[in-house]
Amino acid sequence: MSRNAAQWTQKPKLPSTHYVDTRIYTDEQIFREEQEKIFNQCWxxxxxxxxxxxxxxxxxxxxxxxxxxxxxxxxxxxxxxxxxxxxxxxxxxxxxxxxxxxxxxxxxxxxxxxxxxxxxxxxxxxxxxxxxxxxxxxxxxxxxxxxxxxxxxxxxIDDGACTLKEYIGDALGLLEPTMEQPMEVFHYHKAIVNTNYKLWHDTNSEFYHDYMHYFNRITGMMQPGYFDRKYVGYPNGHASVGSMSIKYDAYDGGEQRGLGWPGLAPGGWILVDVFPGMTYNLRTSVMRIDTSIPLGPNKVMIEFRGLGLKSDTPEQRAERIRDHNTIWGPFGRNLHEDLLGVHGQGLAMREMTDSKWVIHGREESSTIHDEIGMRHFYAEWGRRMGRKAYDPMAESRPAAAA
Amino acid sequence: MSTRQSVEELVYRSCMLLDDRNFKGYLELCEPGFRYTISAHSPEIRKDMIWLQHDKKGMETLFTNLPRHNSDHSPITRHATVYSVEMDEANGQAKVVSALQVFKTTLDGGVTELFAVGKLYDTVSLNGGGPKLAERTVKLDTRMLGIGYHVPF
Missing domain, CATH: 2.102.10.10 (Rieske [2Fe-2S] iron-sulphur domain)
Incomplete structure (x- = not known):
């Protein structure tokens, strides 16, 4: 049944932690506060x-x-x-x-x-x-x-902030065995998208949107182990997603990856979201790092890096580049779809569209389609901003110490 | 028609066929050993980068898989200008350099914007039966491509 104007603006019938008011994505004042209270205080x-x-x-x-x-x-x-x-x-x-x-x-x-x-x-x-x-x-x-x-x-930027090690804590523990060898950047590009930076981080923080990716549906969602992948939240708003074995040859033209990555099980995929806008994404033979740089409430510049090992032979590097470009890079199958998705959110949520709520309400025992990753992010966001993500214009409280 | 003219026409026809999403027609312009690459240089990391690379079979698979993916459906228009054609008659080849501009037009309203500029570096086979593309490298000057694109330039 469709809803009328009053029904459209009613709060979702979910706990207040399970949805956000879309003004957190569009309000200029909130964006300025985020720069001051979040970006200028985080690593x-x-x-x-x-x-x-x-x-x-x-x-x-x-x-x-x-x-x-x-x-x-x-x-x-x-x-x-x-x-x-x-x-x-x-x-x-x-x-x-x-x-x-x-x-x-x-x-x-x-x-x-x-x-x-x-x-x-x-x-x-x-x-x-x-x-x-x-x-x-x-x-x-x-x-x-x-x-x-x-x-x-x-x-x-904050001279009084905690150390990097204290800030990250155990969040990157899953990746520690994979980061023992020196790495080197072989791919770099930027994308400017008319959307809020948090929506990009949200996309990196939930896998329910694998429905958007034909590649991920075929090679991941339809394979054993996919629904067992677990989210783990860490202090300071970080979250990790456990691995599985991706079946790369299930995609037409795809093939099982031979090179892999030291410390990563064959076909493995580990992803860690670092608050407030960075993501480590290790799969196939490539480490991808996203860094979000908000330019305004509805504009973000994302830096994309692809890394291999510094010790790579030319043949190994060429294989990593192939693996990277299949799904990532400006012509990759998945990255374009992800960016298309958040571009669409930016279109629908810009000011005066009467967009009202975004629901983060899935609970599936913290497994892959659970939306706990986003809820964990917004709990930290609220703590630092002194605002409630579900009611951001309520009288704000003093922000928590970084 | 001179050989140079037929080579130029091959470059222009390849652009028109891709503009029309006539992928079968595009692949018919290519040799069996065709290789396609999109590259760019990143001053930020001081490296040449490859962004897309396929042989003819890989290009065919990419085109076949396109409808299975979610893509930006805004059409793009490729404008090429052939700058130079160097004949290598001993090897039955020509090396062709063309300027390339790619424009994107929105479906809603039809606003056109410049999407990318670069050059096409083609190796054209001249071994009878009309010129065919043996290799194409698209070297992009533009590295900021917004949400990206699923169809090769």
Missing amino acids: IIACHESEVPNPYDYRTFNHPGGEPIFIMRGDDMKVRAFYNICPHRGNILLYDPVGNAKRVTCIFHAWSFDCKGSCTDISRGTEGYQNRLSKDDVGLREVRAEIGFGGFVWVN
């Missing part, structure tokens, strides 16, 4: 250490909190992160996404900085500032950076 993947292999290599990163950042490996081989903002007149210091610079010199007025963020030269400094301002006063803003969990460079 975020900026790049992989293999992207800055040599002293003075740098890599720029648009932090989801809004800050332009660059990562630089120092002459002491330590990886540091800084605001990509000149302290003088606010110009971007490094324009190219990657490079190698012994001195970072602003193109505007030639102020220079070293790999540790110290100002090394103010052009005609004494003439202009006499003894009123010195190089010591204008160092770069350093951002906390740690390398970990597969060699990724993580950054945290």
Whole structure:
């Protein structure tokens, strides 16, 4: 039976933890608060250490909190992160996404900085500032950076935040045996989609949408073990999904994967969602990492990385690339479908569409079609935001400590 | 028709057939040993990347599987301009470089936007019976393809 306007807006007959108000996906004020209370306080993947292999290599990163950042490996081989903002007149210091610079010199007025963020030269400094301002006063803003969990460079804007290890806890435990060998990025692309970043993370946090993927239905859902895969939630909003044996040759043109990945059972598939918008996705012979960078309430840029092992032979790397491209990448069978799905959500949920609720109500003993992964995320979201996801405009409470 | 003209026509016909989703017709333009690749260079990771690679059988399977998948149904239009044709008569081949622009038109309203630019690097077989595609590499300059696309360029 269809519903009238009043019925459409009635709260779902489910516990309040099992649905959210769609204004959390569209409201500008909530988005700004998320940048401040979530993204600027959580550990975020900026790049992989293999992207800055040599002293003075740098890599720029648009932090989801809004800050332009660059990562630089120092002459002491330590990886540091800084605001990509000149302290003088606010110009971007490094324009190219990657490079190698012994001195970072602003193109505007030639102020220079070293790999540790110290100002090394103010052009005609004494003439202009006499003894009123010195190089010591204008160092770069350093951002906390740690390398970990597969060699990724993580950054945290909050100087008072817990350590990366404390933040992740045991969430990546399932993947630990698979991340013992050094990895290397072989695929990178970005996608900008008019949708909310949480909807992308939701898609990575539920497998009920395998109905959308012909590839996953044939190779996974119709195979033994699929409905036994378990969700496990961890502190700080992270969640993992247990493995099964995917039957890749069930797809026309597919074949059982020979190469695999050290520490991953043949045909295995492990996925870990890291709050607030990162996903480790290991299947076939490839590790895929998604990093969501919200650009507005209804716009997200997603960075996609595909990684193999640094020790790969050319033949092994070619096989990983083939495995990756079958389902992922801009022409992959699954990624396009996932992005099409969240694009559609963005169309339906943008402001003034009278979209009202999104239901996260499936309970199936925490197995693969249970929606506990999303519920776990929104519990953490509510804790950090001081808002209820099901009633976000109610008088907000003070946000919980990070 | 000169050989150069027939080679150019092959490139243009391959675009028209894919635009029309005439996949059978497209594959008829290809040699049995045909190889197709979409590649791009990522300055971010300082690497050349392969985004799609198939032999002729793989392309046929990709086309056959298309209706089983959920896809963006917005049609795309390929605009190619043949820049150079280098004949290698000893090997019965021509190396062809063409500029490529791909436009996407929305189904609802028909708004057209530039989707991708790049170049086609074709190896064309000239061993009798008219020119055939032996190899095609699409090198994309555009790396931001939004939600992506299921049909090769």
